[in-house]
Amino acid sequence: MIRIGLIGCGKIGQVRHLPEYADNENSEICALYDINMERAQELAKKYGAKAYDSVEALLASDIDAVSICSANTSHADIALKALEAGKHVLCEKPMATTLEDCEAMVAAAKKAGRVLMIGQNQRLAGAHQKAKELIDAGAIGRVLTFRTAFCHGGPETWSVDPGLNTWFFDKARAAMGAMADLGVHKTDLLQFLIGQTITEVSAQLTVLDKKFADGTPITVDDNAFCVYKMDGGAMGTMTVSWTNYGAEDNSTVLFGTEGVLRIYDDPEHTLVLVKKSGEIEYYDVDQIQTNDNQTKSGVIDMFIDHLLDSSRPCITGESVLPAMRAVFGAIESDRTGRVVKVNI
């Protein structure tokens, strides 16, 4: 039985981590911590766990692993403390808010001989798993170009502390906006699907619409537009947005030498393979998870399975580093107005 501590008892903890641990027969929710003590206590009662009043006290308890589900800028500090205390770590995305912190987390996991997994759950979505299988089998040949999007109306209604003064809009607690919330997912996904690494990025990050309650613009990006070039020659775009009001876009379309793969792009079918010959194959794998339609992410089962048997797959911190290098490259490109080379 893997004994679990959870840090950050907000929305993602409540809708995914806690229910999925409770559902897994090999894990037991033992310890909870949140800067909002009442929230941790309420959930402790619900799950038969104990609430602690600090990260240190939680880490000193008899747990094997922690889930980190707190605000972005706290991830690295908590992960480093947990690894040093000998705990395995499942950290929500974004892994951390500087490249140095991401690299320090990977190094600390290695040094401690503990698992560091990142919650890049897009890799596990049904249509993405099927798409990977088709691409690896050569269904669209060599990927030449792509476009991916992750766009919705913003996190201010999603957070457990909703409203225009959400931490998601605050640079001090979020570091990045739509880029951290959504761009990190699709950057990682592109490399996972195509099997190539991003080596060049040009990007613009901007605030088009979101405002704090007092009417001043938020201090992180609400839209980001990136052009990515990969080491195998593939090139394409990523658009992420918090200002797609009324409709979500979670689509990825890959154009290869032998055909086109449309993922979560067709209203009827989750996956559409259009072959060079014009022949079309439809795969109805699942529906993409949206803010209003939460389904099991599979992240927790993967973490527990991997802790029990290290030969089973895991989304390791090390495997997410190339995506984080591209994301920080995008931010540098926006700042300097130049094309930035990464991962080389």
Ligand SMILES: NC(=O)c1ccc[n+]([C@@H]2O[C@H](COP(=O)([O-])OP(=O)(O)OC[C@H]3O[C@@H](n4cnc5c(N)ncnc54)[C@H](O)[C@@H]3O)[C@@H](O)[C@H]2O)c1
């Ligand atoms: N994998 C995904 O698809 C996905 C989806 C949503 C959120 N997330 C990530 O999960 C994290 C939490 O997001 P959320 O949606 O649950 O936000 P939320 O606002 O609903 O909850 C955040 C919680 O963390 C607590 N908190 C903040 N700083 C803390 C700290 N230093 N120590 C302990 N508790 C702290 C807050 O009190 C709150 O209860 C973020 O990093 C976010 O990017 C990932």
